[in-house]
Amino acid sequence: MNNKIIPKAVIExxxxxxxxxxxxxxxxxxxVSSKMISQDLGLGEVQVRKDLNIISGKGKPKIGYIASDLRxxxxxxxxxxxxxxxxxxxxxxxxxxxxxxxxxxxxGFNIIAVFDNDLNKIGKKISDKAILSIDxxxxxxxxNDVEIVMLAVPSKETKNVCDILKxxxxxxxxxxxxxxxxxxxxxxxxxxxxxxxLIMLAVEINNNLNYNKGE
Amino acid sequence: MNNKIIPKAVIExxxxxxxxxxxxxxxxxxxVSSKMISQDLGLGEVQVRKDLNIISGKGKPKIGYIASDLRxxxxxxxxxxxxxxxxxxxxxxxxxxxxxxxxxxxxGFNIIAVFDNDLNKIGKKISDKAILSIDxxxxxxxxNDVEIVMLAVPSKETKNVCDILKxxxxxxxxxxxxxxxxxxxxxxxxxxxxxxxLIMLAVEINNNLNYNKGE
DNA sequence: TAGATTGTTAATCGATTAACAATC
DNA sequence: TAGATTGTTAATCGATTAACAATC
Numbered sequence: 147m148n149n150k151i152i153p154k155a156v157i158e159x160x161x162x163x164x165x166x167x168x169x170x171x172x173x174x175x176x177x178v179s180s181k182m183i184s185q186d187l188g189l190g191e192v193q194v195r196k197d198l199n200i201i202s203g204k205g206k207p208k209i210g211y212i213a214s215d216l217r218x219x220x221x222x223x224x225x226x227x228x229x230x231x232x233x234x235x236x237x238x239x240x241x242x243x244x245x246x247x248x249x250x251x252x253x254g255f256n257i258i259a260v261f262d263n264d265l266n267k268i269g270k271k272i273s274d275k276a277i278l279s280i281d282x283x284x285x286x287x288x289x290n291d292v293e294i295v296m297l298a299v300p301s302k303e304t305k306n307v308c309d310i311l312k313x314x315x316x317x318x319x320x321x322x323x324x325x326x327x328x329x330x331x332x333x334x335x336x337x338x339x340x341x342x343x344l345i346m347l348a349v350e351i352n353n354n355l356n357y358n359k360g361e
Numbered sequence: 362m363n364n365k366i367i368p369k370a371v372i373e374x375x376x377x378x379x380x381x382x383x384x385x386x387x388x389x390x391x392x393v394s395s396k397m398i399s400q401d402l403g404l405g406e407v408q409v410r411k412d413l414n415i416i417s418g419k420g421k422p423k424i425g426y427i428a429s430d431l432r433x434x435x436x437x438x439x440x441x442x443x444x445x446x447x448x449x450x451x452x453x454x455x456x457x458x459x460x461x462x463x464x465x466x467x468x469g470f471n472i473i474a475v476f477d478n479d480l481n482k483i484g485k486k487i488s489d490k491a492i493l494s495i496d497x498x499x500x501x502x503x504x505n506d507v508e509i510v511m512l513a514v515p516s517k518e519t520k521n522v523c524d525i526l527k528x529x530x531x532x533x534x535x536x537x538x539x540x541x542x543x544x545x546x547x548x549x550x551x552x553x554x555x556x557x558x559l560i561m562l563a564v565e566i567n568n569n570l571n572y573n574k575g576e
Numbered sequence: 577t578a579g580a581t582t583g584t585t586a587a588t589c590g591a592t593t594a595a596c597a598a599t600c
Numbered sequence: 601t602a603g604a605t606t607g608t609t610a611a612t613c614g615a616t617t618a619a620c621a622a623t624c
Contacts, residue, residue, distance in 0.1 A: 155615055157564045161557035165539070179581065188541075192617060199583060207582040207623045224563045232559070243458035249539070249556045255563075294562065318566045320558060324380070324464070326402075334569055336562045341464040342376035343535060344447070347509065347551045348439045348470075349372045351533045354549055370591055394605065407593060414607060422599045422606040 152223070156197050160220060162187055163197070164253065167217045179210035221254065229256045231292045235307055236299035237262035237277050240322050244296055245272040258290060263303075280307070287314035298322040367438070371412050375435060377402055378412070379468065382432045394425035436469065444471045446506055450522055451513035452477035452492050455537050459511055460487040473505060478518075495522070502529035513537040 166187060170178055180195040187194075198205060202219035205211050224230070232255050234241050245260050260272055263280045270277050278286065286292070295316050299307055304325035311319065311329065318334040321327050327335045381402060385393055395410040402409075413420060417434035420426045439445070447470050449456050460475050475487055478495045485492050493501065501507070510531050514522055519540035526534065526544065533549040536542050542550045 152564065152568055153615075157561055157568075160564055161554065161560045164560065181581075190617065192619095193615090195582070196584090196616085203583090205582055208580050209624065210581065223567065224560055225567065230563060239458045239461040243454045244555065246454040247555055249554075250559060253556060253560055255556075255559055293566070294559070296559075317570070318562045320562055332569070334562060334565045336558060336565070338558055339376065339464075340459065340462055341468060341470075343551060343553055344465060344470055344509070344511075345376045345379065345439055345468055346372055347533045347535055347549060348445060349367065349375055350549045350551070351508070352438060352440065353367055353372075354532075354547070368591070396605075405593065407595095408591090410606070411592085411608090418607090420606055423604050424600065425605065 150200060152200060156200055159189070159197060160201070160223060163201075164217070164220050167213055167220065168252070170213050171217060175213055177210050178213045178216065180205070182210075225254055225293075227291075227293075229254050230294060231290055232257045232294045232296065233283075233287070233292050234260045234275075234296045234298065235262075235280070235283070236260075236297065236303075236322075237264065237267045237272065238298060238300070240298040241296075242272055244298065244322075245275050248273075255294070258292070259286065261286075280310070283307075284310050284314045287311075287316055292316055294318045294320065296320045296322065297327075301325045365415060367415060371415055374404070374412060375416070375438060378416075379432070379435050382428055382435065383467070385428050386432060390428055392425050393428045393431065395420075397425075440469055440508075442506075442508075444469050445508050447472045447509045447511065448498075448502070448507050449475045449490075449511045449513065450477075450495070450498070451475075451515075451518075451537075452479065452482045452487065453513060453515075455513040456511075457487055459513065459537075460490050463488075470509070473507070474501065476501075495525070498522075499525050499529045502526075502531055507531055509533045509535065511535045511537065512542075516540045 163183070166183060167178070180198060181191055183189070184191040184194040198211065198216065201223060202211065202216050204215055204219070232250070234244050234257060237260050241260060245257065250257060257275055260275050260277045261280050261283050262268060262277055267277050268279050292314065293316060295311060295318070297304070297307065297319055301324045304323045304327070308327060308329055311333070312331055316333060319327055319329070321335055321337045324339065329335065378398070381398060382393070395413060396406055398404070399406040399409040413426065413431065416438060417426065417431050419430055419434070447465070449459050449472060452475050456475060460472065465472060472490055475490050475492045476495050476498050477483060477492055482492050483494050507529070508531060510526060510533070512519070512522065512534055516539045519538045519542070523542060523544055527546055531548060534542055536550055536552045539554065544550065
């Protein structure tokens with residue numbers, strides 16, 4: 147269907163648009179225009195127009211977009227299936243926070259299990275999600291069509307887990323470990339590192355300060 | 362001193378370099394070249410050379426960089442003071458995960474307290490850090506020179522907290538809430554949203570798949 | 577028709593990459 | 601000196617913005 151490749155810069159803004167539309171639809175707004183969105187989100191008007199055109203392209207001059215249609219097009223960008231199955235690997239602090247977080251469901255992400263190798267944790271639950279043994283990871287993924295893995299294990303475990311994942315037919319990894327993921331097999335990887343986020347903020351702050359002090 | 366403005370794209374790579382140098386120094390390597398770094402991190406050679414030149418500029422032809430000097434220059438990008446004081450606001454799942462995470466210290470970030478408005482939590486501790494009442498937030502920040510705030514409260518609380526923060530002389534906010542932070546006052550904001558990260562990964566996956574199916 | 581909003585084409589800006597000159 | 605690595609200048613690429621034509 148939609149076989150245009152979507153520029154990376156646009157992808158970064160998809161969650162923003164989705165969220166905005168959700169609120170709009172909740173408030174019973176039927177129509178929406180690029181101008182509205184751009185103003186409310188603080189983005190450029192042309193930028194939004196261009197983004198929406200790439201993503202949906204169903205805008206009508208003078209009228210704008212039908213909010214629910216636009217939402218659908220944004221959503222179909224995220225997944226083809228009814229639901230996207232996700233598992234969390236690592237039942238430590240981060241894994242637990244992820245399992246408890248309930249903002250994923252709304253976008254069709256279904257967290258169906260948590261994996262760990264700690265015998266004290268296996269068998270227990272985190273907010274309704276069973277903690278299973280890493281030994282079952284591969285079979286579980288294959289049987290349940292798991293598409294995405296959130297990886298939150300200690301760094302030294304990363305390699306082992308990745309070896310298992312290679313054979314688990316998953317499509318993407320959200321990597322919360324410090325280790326670089328070295329997987330070919332056409333698996334998408336996005337790294338999330340709390341310390342990095344803090345560092346980037348700090349550098350921006352210092353830049354900002356130096357700049358304001360005058361050149 | 363270093364009053365060059367550092368491009369955003371370079372800032373994104375600073376944590377990567379820092380981490381790489383840490384490992385290198387741990388293994389007693391004294392010297393390092395752009396080529397080494399670019400190969401190990403999978404980046405372009407010229408890109409690394411240019412980045413390091415902007416960040417440090419102390420490279421010597423034929424020799425390369427002194428690893429520890431380079432590390433220092435990267436670190437001085439992060440902060441001018443000895444330590445950067447940080448507080449966490451919100452002692453929920455995310456706040457807790459952040460407080461427990463101990464990867465911040467290494468880069469000079471000092472998490473000195475957690476704030477919440479839940480009387481059941483105030484007075485307790487999360488891994489050594491006291492949970493204090495939000496009422497004390499402003500004074501605490503002023504007295505302790507808090508530079509950065511990690512904000513992990515329920516969305517509806519965001520506005521209130523921001524009003525307090527405006528008067529707390531902080532310089533940056535790492536925003537884990539869904540709400541847009543509307544603060545002028547020269548405060549840097551970086552938004553972190555778990556759902557967004559997952560969405561971006563999912564879009565990339567679908568893009569990738571469509572692309573591979575041939576145009 | 578007139579006005580508002582769309583999509584598109586061209587210009588600008590910033591980041592990456594390629595080519596090369598400088599130097600320990 | 602020759603070789604390796606640096607920093608810099610110019611070319612390319614991608615994203616944003618500005619200007620405008622198309623249309624409900």
